[in-house]
Amino acid sequence: MKSVEIKDLTYSYNGVDPILKGVSLSLDKGEYVSIVGHNGSGKSTLAKLILGLLPFSKGTIIVNDLELNKKNLQTIRNKVAIVFQNPDNQFIGATVEDDIAFSLENMNMPREEMISKVKEYASKVGMLDYLTKEPSYLSGGQKQRVAIATALVRNPDILILDESTSMLDPNGKSEILSLVRRMKIENPNLTIISITHDIEEAYNSDKIILMHKGEIVLTCKPIELFKNRELINKYNLKVPFVVELKKKLQELGYNVTDKNTLEELGEMIWQSK
Amino acid sequence: MAIKINHLSYVYLQKTPNEVQALHDISFEIPEGKITSIVGHTGSGKSTLIQTLNGLIAPTSGSIEISDFIVTSNLKKLKKIKELRKHVSIVFQFPEYQLFEETVEKDVAFGLRNYGYKDEDAIKKAHEALSKVGIDKSFYKRSPFELSGGEKRRVAIAGIIVLEPDVLILDEPTAGLDPQGSEVILNLIKEFNKQGKTIIIVTHDMNIVLNRSDHVVVLNEGKLAFSGTPSDLFAGDVSSYSIDIPALFSFALLLKEHGVGVDISKIKNVDDLAAQLKGLK
Numbered sequence: 001m002k003s004v005e006i007k008d009l010t011y012s013y014n015g016v017d018p019i020l021k022g023v024s025l026s027l028d029k030g031e032y033v034s035i036v037g038h039n040g041s042g043k044s045t046l047a048k049l050i051l052g053l054l055p056f057s058k059g060t061i062i063v064n065d066l067e068l069n070k071k072n073l074q075t076i077r078n079k080v081a082i083v084f085q086n087p088d089n090q091f092i093g094a095t096v097e098d099d100i101a102f103s104l105e106n107m108n109m110p111r112e113e114m115i116s117k118v119k120e121y122a123s124k125v126g127m128l129d130y131l132t133k134e135p136s137y138l139s140g141g142q143k144q145r146v147a148i149a150t151a152l153v154r155n156p157d158i159l160i161l162d163e164s165t166s167m168l169d170p171n172g173k174s175e176i177l178s179l180v181r182r183m184k185i186e187n188p189n190l191t192i193i194s195i196t197h198d199i200e201e202a203y204n205s206d207k208i209i210l211m212h213k214g215e216i217v218l219t220c221k222p223i224e225l226f227k228n229r230e231l232i233n234k235y236n237l238k239v240p241f242v243v244e245l246k247k248k249l250q251e252l253g254y255n256v257t258d259k260n261t262l263e264e265l266g267e268m269i270w271q272s273k
Numbered sequence: 274m275a276i277k278i279n280h281l282s283y284v285y286l287q288k289t290p291n292e293v294q295a296l297h298d299i300s301f302e303i304p305e306g307k308i309t310s311i312v313g314h315t316g317s318g319k320s321t322l323i324q325t326l327n328g329l330i331a332p333t334s335g336s337i338e339i340s341d342f343i344v345t346s347n348l349k350k351l352k353k354i355k356e357l358r359k360h361v362s363i364v365f366q367f368p369e370y371q372l373f374e375e376t377v378e379k380d381v382a383f384g385l386r387n388y389g390y391k392d393e394d395a396i397k398k399a400h401e402a403l404s405k406v407g408i409d410k411s412f413y414k415r416s417p418f419e420l421s422g423g424e425k426r427r428v429a430i431a432g433i434i435v436l437e438p439d440v441l442i443l444d445e446p447t448a449g450l451d452p453q454g455s456e457v458i459l460n461l462i463k464e465f466n467k468q469g470k471t472i473i474i475v476t477h478d479m480n481i482v483l484n485r486s487d488h489v490v491v492l493n494e495g496k497l498a499f500s501g502t503p504s505d506l507f508a509g510d511v512s513s514y515s516i517d518i519p520a521l522f523s524f525a526l527l528l529k530e531h532g533v534g535v536d537i538s539k540i541k542n543v544d545d546l547a548a549q550l551k552g553l554k
Binding site: 037038039040085086137139140141142163166167168169170171172173174197199236237238241242244245248249251252253262265266269270273 | 291313314315316366367421422423445448449450451452453454477479515516517519520521523524527528531532533543544546547550551553554
């Protein structure tokens with residue numbers, strides 16, 4: 001089953017210079033996809049278009065077999081959640097519990113159920129002790145955890161993470177990434193689209209999409225991209241440490257062909273001494 | 274002169290039910306002319322610490338000595354606070370959100386006007402600062418809001434550099450930038466350091482600590498947990514702090530444990546490691 005299908009999507013903010021140029025892609029239900037590419041490559045614009053936040057005139061977006069248009073907009077928005085990068089731009093409620101509940105308010109949920117949902121998700125992101133706190137008492141990382149609870153509490157089919165861990169500390173970051181993974185285990189059909197500069201996260205996803213200047217350059221398994229020296233150099237991408245090390249060792253004359261982990265590479269070095 | 278932090282404590286909302294102690298009696302030195310990273314989990318007191326360094330907030334107790342300036346709980350005693358802020362400048366997180374002028378050059382010149390510079394002198398100095406951060410002349414008269422994220426950030430940094438501080442503090446200077454954009458900012462910082470400026474970087478990125486810093490300070494729940502070299506930090510026990518040891522360092526450590534004669538204190542990047550392995554071959 002398809003989760004998101006995009007055909008020939010073109011978009012321009014000013015009507016002149018296109019930020020997306022004929023983008024087509026197809027994501028299966030339950031895939032964990034990373035979108036990588038330099039700032040300005042069109043990644044965030046693509047995310048906003050999938051959410052129906054920007055009007056587009058050329059191309060089609062199909063979410064859950066529904067075409068994104070005026071009629072289906074609300075249905076689709078109920079199934080797609082996004083967490084943005086900056087925690088200060090997405091806190092709406094007066095307190096943590098208000099903020100998480102806000103997301104449920106249009107769903108006609110009984111009050112008791114709402115309270116228990118809010119608590120459940122606050123606890124999942126480690127913010128249960130902060131339910132009545134105002135955002136000014138929270139650090140950026142804590143606000144971001146609330147934003148993730150707010151996104152997930154509606155049980156979306158698609159979760160878009162727009163660089164949403166980039167402002168968190170390593171603990172906060174791994175906590176959020178493991179929370180997202182846990183959500184995926186609970187709901188294997190949850191499609192995750194992660195816009196990220198974190199090359200280790202991208203390396204561990206199911207699929208990677210490389211964007212450049214408004215076009216999709218490549219869609220493949222992460223390992224395929226990082227093996228491709230030519231593309232890495234052409235698009236000036238960072239590579240995971242293990243890939244970088246492998247290259248250096250090869251230059252030193254080691255035979256690294258069948259070595260893929262740091263442990264294997266390490267063993268090769270100390271055994272050759 | 275090094276920056277000396279003596280028994281510094283800071284309490285938010287003191288004597289109210291919401292009292293929070295952000296810094297607990299910390300003492301350490303930040304070496305002059307070096308790059309020092311300050312790391313620690315969210316809420317560990319990093320931002321509070323840097324704000325006390327240039328007198329934006331007054332310590333609850335303890336003091337900070339920076340050349341002739343002594344910051345204590347009574348900021349009124351510090352007569353030359355404007356001078357101190359010129360001497361020690363902070364580039365806050367996402368500084369590009371603070372751009373507001375009509376043109377790039379006016380934005381950079383704004384701070385100087387506050388210090389009494391004439392318009393034309395301020396603009397001239399702004400041009401120098403912009404060229405230092407690699408912003409092309411063709412941008413000077415454009416609106417800062419037309420620039421890309423990375424360019425905006427460089428303009429915002431130029432607005433601080435133009436004041437010619439001796440100590441430059443940057444709070445998460447690469448947050449939200451792509452690898453290329455981050456590299457440009459980090460190289461700029463290195464350049465400022467070469468010109469003799471003391472640099473303090475607040476960061477969560479342990480690669481910045483390993484590759485770019487001479488000294489590192491770890492805060493944990495408002496207390497000083499570590500102050501020393503990056504390799505001493507990563508070689509020690511960091512399990513109770515929010516620290517991801519860089520893969521490069523863990524790998525070098527693993528080699529050393531298996532009897533490979535690498536000097537971990539001299540490995541800052543993968544080329545250093547490769548050079549040492551070549552020497553051993």
